[in-house]
Amino acid sequence: MTPLPKRRGRPKTLDRARILAVATESYWDEGPASMGVNEVCRRAGISKPGLYREFGGEDGLTAAVLDHYWATVIRPSFQPLAAEHSFAGMLDGVLTWLTSERGVPAGCLFAKMRSAPVNLGPETAARIAVLRDEMRAVYQAWFERGLVQGEVNAAVEPELAGYLLDTQFKTVQMLVAEGEPHDLVREQARLALACLLPSEQ
């Protein structure tokens, strides 16, 4: 059991993890532009100085939210890309998944933050840039794996393919979040990414 250090002072009761979970969900379904520190405090049932002590300010909060979202939502979604499926089949699965109804808020918080870099603090902006590059690298690696398997169009530079995949997936998520018809969004993305598949001839 824990040694019970018998610290002086009022015992800590603020649950950082719970606040972060509430904040992440809030930013996710209301959108980063419509959510503020006041509303987060109200939803989490804590005072504003409490939130500032824990996260240092709005920038620190959104940066922490982004990290939390990345760790709990984005990174797990990369798992399947490393599995032993064909590139074309996996691509189709991703597009179907992105345009399907899920039990979570519509759209992707990371995509929303990327397309609304306004009123996001410098710390959050820097984090976005780092994670965006990491995301492109994952897609590029996925494409390169398809390359050695001969499952993709070898005429496309892997770096450009990673960039294209990132852009198109982000576009799909934005269109879905805007309420566009899901099947139209999916078909449009299928067309846009057909260039990555080997020629039909």
Next chain:
Amino acid sequence: MTPLPKRRGRPKTLDRARILAVATESYWDEGPASMGVNEVCRRAGISKPGLYREFGGEDGLTAAVLDHYWATVIRPSFQPLAAEHSFAGMLDGVLTWLTSERGVPAGCLFAKMRSAPVNLGPETAARIAVLRDEMRAVYQAWFERGLVQGEVNAAVEPELAGYLLDTQFKTVQMLVAEGEPHDLVREQARLALACLLPSEQ
């Protein structure tokens, strides 16, 4: 000459066209999210009630700005699409133009308004939907003209092609506005739209 109606009351001095021009430029380079009625009044050198008399409120202002932008920037840009160029050549020209440095604020105000439908009033939102459909129709007509000329991939439904062109052009404008490398944006779009061109074989 005008009959000089000798109206009673203080003569009108507010220049609606000039205010609209100032407001449009302001929304264009600052972004619809960062610009408000107070700042527009300051830049135009008029009082707030004056702006409210002229446009009825923020929603009326942004709707008028959108109309002005559409008439002076967007619609003229449709002109070349009706010219006697090949579909592939024209497409390449559009992408080059979108990713080139121009003497106007970066990005497209219409694209910015579309991707930030938040905090835009109902009148402006309705206008956006109408103009978006009009834009897709223009692209679809362009594709259909290429179809009868045998210059495009006949396997693609024209409606889907119009949707794809609209989506990809908007994506290009957003990426440019975000400061992404122009050549990377252009090459990525070229790949995404290659599906509309006839097969190489």
Next chain:
DNA sequence: ATAATAAAATACCGATTGGTACAAAAATGT
């Protein structure tokens, strides 16, 4: 002159924003 009318700006409204000074509360040490 003076009344009537129309168009303008001054000066305000309540709500909300991100951020903080300061005091109350809850534990331990003496």
Next chain:
DNA sequence: ACATTTTTGTACCAATCGGTATTTTATTAT
């Protein structure tokens, strides 16, 4: 009992948001 330390919340700050009641200004009609 009382001081010390740590954590928390109350109550405030100035700035900004969209919007408006009211007054001033400038003109014509009488």
